Amino acid sequence: MSAASRRYRRLLAALAVALVASALLAVAVGAVWISPVDAARLIAWKLGLSARPPVPHSTEVILFQLRLPRVLLAGVVGAALAASGLVFQGLFRNPLADPAIVGVSSGAALGAVAVIVLGGAGALGGYGVPLAAFVGALLAAFLVFRLARIGPTVHVATLLLAGIAVAAIISAVISLLMSFSGEEVRSIYRWLLGGLQARGWTSLWQVVPLVLLGMAAAALTAHELNVVSLGEERAAQLGVEVDRLKRRAVAVGSLLAAAAVSVAGVIGFVGLMTPHVLRLIVGADHRRLLPAVLLAGPTLLILADLVARVALAPEELPVGAITALLGGPFFLFLLRRERKAAGARA
Amino acid sequence: MPGPESFVVLEGVTAGYGATPVVQDVSLSVAAGEVVGLVGPNGSGKTSLIRAASRALRPSAGRVMIGGRDPYALSAREAARMVAVVPQDLHPAFSFTALEMVLLGRSPYLSPWGGGGAADWARARDAMAATEVQHLADRPIDELSGGERRRVILSQALAQDAPALLLDEPTTHLDLRHVLDLLGVVRALAERQDKAVLAVLHDLNLASSACDRLVVLHRGRVVAEGEPQDVVTADLLGSVWGVEAEVRPSEATGRPAVLLGPPRGVPAPLGRGAHIIGGAGRGAPLMRRLAERGYDVSAGVLHGTDTDAFVAERLNLVRVTVPPFSSIDQESAAECRALIAAADLLLVCDAPFGPGNVANLDLALEAARGGTRTILLEQIPIDERDFTGGAAAERWRALRDLAAVVRTYEDVMAEVG
Numbered sequence: 001m002s003a004a005s006r007r008y009r010r011l012l013a014a015l016a017v018a019l020v021a022s023a024l025l026a027v028a029v030g031a032v033w034i035s036p037v038d039a040a041r042l043i044a045w046k047l048g049l050s051a052r053p054p055v056p057h058s059t060e061v062i063l064f065q066l067r068l069p070r071v072l073l074a075g076v077v078g079a080a081l082a083a084s085g086l087v088f089q090g091l092f093r094n095p096l097a098d099p100a101i102v103g104v105s106s107g108a109a110l111g112a113v114a115v116i117v118l119g120g121a122g123a124l125g126g127y128g129v130p131l132a133a134f135v136g137a138l139l140a141a142f143l144v145f146r147l148a149r150i151g152p153t154v155h156v157a158t159l160l161l162a163g164i165a166v167a168a169i170i171s172a173v174i175s176l177l178m179s180f181s182g183e184e185v186r187s188i189y190r191w192l193l194g195g196l197q198a199r200g201w202t203s204l205w206q207v208v209p210l211v212l213l214g215m216a217a218a219a220l221t222a223h224e225l226n227v228v229s230l231g232e233e234r235a236a237q238l239g240v241e242v243d244r245l246k247r248r249a250v251a252v253g254s255l256l257a258a259a260a261v262s263v264a265g266v267i268g269f270v271g272l273m274t275p276h277v278l279r280l281i282v283g284a285d286h287r288r289l290l291p292a293v294l295l296a297g298p299t300l301l302i303l304a305d306l307v308a309r310v311a312l313a314p315e316e317l318p319v320g321a322i323t324a325l326l327g328g329p330f331f332l333f334l335l336r337r338e339r340k341a342a343g344a345r346a
Numbered sequence: 347m348p349g350p351e352s353f354v355v356l357e358g359v360t361a362g363y364g365a366t367p368v369v370q371d372v373s374l375s376v377a378a379g380e381v382v383g384l385v386g387p388n389g390s391g392k393t394s395l396i397r398a399a400s401r402a403l404r405p406s407a408g409r410v411m412i413g414g415r416d417p418y419a420l421s422a423r424e425a426a427r428m429v430a431v432v433p434q435d436l437h438p439a440f441s442f443t444a445l446e447m448v449l450l451g452r453s454p455y456l457s458p459w460g461g462g463g464a465a466d467w468a469r470a471r472d473a474m475a476a477t478e479v480q481h482l483a484d485r486p487i488d489e490l491s492g493g494e495r496r497r498v499i500l501s502q503a504l505a506q507d508a509p510a511l512l513l514d515e516p517t518t519h520l521d522l523r524h525v526l527d528l529l530g531v532v533r534a535l536a537e538r539q540d541k542a543v544l545a546v547l548h549d550l551n552l553a554s555s556a557c558d559r560l561v562v563l564h565r566g567r568v569v570a571e572g573e574p575q576d577v578v579t580a581d582l583l584g585s586v587w588g589v590e591a592e593v594r595p596s597e598a599t600g601r602p603a604v605l606l607g608p609p610r611g612v613p614a615p616l617g618r619g620a621h622i623i624g625g626a627g628r629g630a631p632l633m634r635r636l637a638e639r640g641y642d643v644s645a646g647v648l649h650g651t652d653t654d655a656f657v658a659e660r661l662n663l664v665r666v667t668v669p670p671f672s673s674i675d676q677e678s679a680a681e682c683r684a685l686i687a688a689a690d691l692l693l694v695c696d697a698p699f700g701p702g703n704v705a706n707l708d709l710a711l712e713a714a715r716g717g718t719r720t721i722l723l724e725q726i727p728i729d730e731r732d733f734t735g736g737a738a739a740e741r742w743r744a745l746r747d748l749a750a751v752v753r754t755y756e757d758v759m760a761e762v763g
Contacts, residue, residue, distance in 0.1 A: 004484065093439035223460025226446075227453050229439040233402055237433075238506070239426030239454035283486075284440030287460055 082297025085271025090225030107140020137258030194265030194320030269327025451505030625697030627653030
């Protein structure tokens with residue numbers, strides 16, 4: 001085994017350990033402290049691996065009804081956002097691209113806001129908002145993709161412009177809807193900020209199949225994303241049907257992002273930061289990046305959500321604000337680094 | 347015509363972007379084991395032709411055949427197993443290592459996940475050995491020198507294992523040493539692995555020494571084709587590239603070598619005028635050369651859609667033009683007479699003469715009899731281009747007695763002094 005692949009395996013192991021550790025930490029910390037040992041033993045019992053440990057019933061309730069679904073949801077959403085970011089960065093051949101670029105986030109927001117304003121938030125057994133958000137996200141992505149298409153070809157530059165234009169129009173519509181709404185403004189606002197609170201197991205079961213599907217499709221797209229990062233014409237010369245790849249990558253990235261946004265609202269920067277940092281360590285190969293991203297994205301969002309919960313307890317902060325607080329400076333740091341590197345080359 | 351062993355065949359290919367074709371009615375073929383050079387000035391359609399042959403620019407007329415199959419009827423994957431393209435340069439968006447770059451060349455054989463077997467690794471290693479870049483395997487591509495990067499790109503195309511290899515100016519911006527090494531690798535591929543190689547080359551000397559045959563493109567059409575010694579001539583350099591050059595066999599290779607004249611500055615005005623009577627494009631090369639020498643060049647009477655009229659317009663010459671297929675009217679003849687009178691020198695080219703332009707010969711005779719210094723270009727005998735039933739030939743012979751008669755454009759320029 002070469003030194004590079006030994007290093008890669010060590011990195012994956014370290015990321016896996018970090019993920020488990022951050023999940024146990026997030027499960028443990030809160031208004032009621034649950035020791036990670038008790039948590040692990042309770043989970044083992046639930047999985048039928050051991051006898052029920054001697055812990056109070058209230059601990060069991062808090063763990064299984066509040067902490068665990070929330071941590072798992074944070075993990076799934078983090079994985080979806082990070083994988084979506086990887087796919088879009090590969091497709092746009094730009095390390096600063098993220099899911100918001102193709103209008104997915106704003107489309108989801110419009111869907112959710114429309115349902116809340118129309119009073120349908122409680123419809124469909126509580127699924128109204130996430131479902132509307134999911135549909136809105138996919139519709140926006142589809143619209144952007146159609147607008148960006150010239151003949152059979154989708155140009156990356158027109159895709160970016162169409163994304164910006166559609167997002168601007170959608171935000172305007174959202175503002176209009178909000179000005180027509182009364183007391184719902186606060187709940188709309190909370191949704192737009194993004195959050196994982198009190199979603200329970202139903203949200204989790206709702207997104208897991210979509211995210212698994214998206215991950216599998218991302219895995220099958222990873223190699224072609226490698227080829228297309230040489231440029232579209234070169235990719236075609238190397239046997240890639242470029243137009244088909246672009247359609248598939250937009251569909252996969254949008255599906256993952258829409259699934260995440262539908263249950264957690266708009267959470268920025270996870271999709272941007274995770275692939276970018278890992279690329280510095282792992283290299284450019286999307287096939288090697290994907291597993292790393294799927295381990296690191298959940299860790300990042302689980303920790304961010306933990307901070308959101310406990311920083312000003314009992315008040316909860318919107319997790320989107322935490323990732324933005326982390327991500328904004330990070331983004332600026334990257335920009336500075338790029339400029340320095342460019343300066344050094346010049 | 348393509349022989350049975352021709353692997354890459356283009357038949358009457360017309361292709362371009364939008365309504366204007368960039369290449370028109372181009373036919374060429376490359377046999378297995380042969381290196382064919384595609385040469386021509388900037389904008390002559392070389393890159394477009396490579397794109398048409400590599401399934402990137404569908405011809406609007408004619409057809410492309412690779413190994414007997416139409417690449418446009420194949421999937422991208424199947425086509426990539428038949429034809430490998432070596433682009434001028436590549437700057438990947440992300441920093442792949444050299445080995446990863448070369449492995450991407452195996453794409454047409456890999457599973458959707460991109461998994462490859464030991465055979466794919468072996469092919470990638472072989473391809474890197476062929477261009478001597480094995481030692482760079484773990485280096486990021488964006489840290490390599492230009493020459494190293496080009497060799498990695500060539501190995502990527504070699505890893506594709508395709509029997510046809512199309513190269514688009516693979517040597518641009520390379521050091522002399524790297525240029526020769528790279529072309530050496532390409533020659534070896536044709537000779538030892540029987541690859542059919544079509545290479546766009548900018549440098550005529552390189553093309554002449556590295557290729558078995560050359561195809562010269564000019565304004566989207568093939569204007570010459572054959573072995574280098576038959577194709578690379580001073581005449582061709584003049585008429586296609588518009589440069590004056592000396593061509594003689596290289597002592598090292600026996601192939602024609604081009605020695606360019608001195609760089610041309612802005613021509614100093616001579617304060618002397620020359621009038622050109624052309625037609626059917628025969629006058630165009632002289633218009634440019636005389637203008638470059640500093641003459642005030644005028645031309646006429648020209649017919650609207652003639653190449654000479656087009657070139658005269660491009661060079662912004664003073665000229666008299668009549669509509670296509672019309673005869674020369676009195677007024678045009680009078681204006682042209684004035685232009686000839688103002689010139690110090692009259693050049694009459696060996697254009698075809700018919701009822702539409704025979705009046706030009708009357709103007710020439712009139713001027714020659716009046717003492718204007720006259721040079722007659724006669725590469726083509728008058729009998730082959732007299733469409734007036736003898737009237738033009740009679741005037742031409744009268745002109746011969748009054749003028750200096752020369753055979754080539756070079757001789758005209760020598761005579762002009």
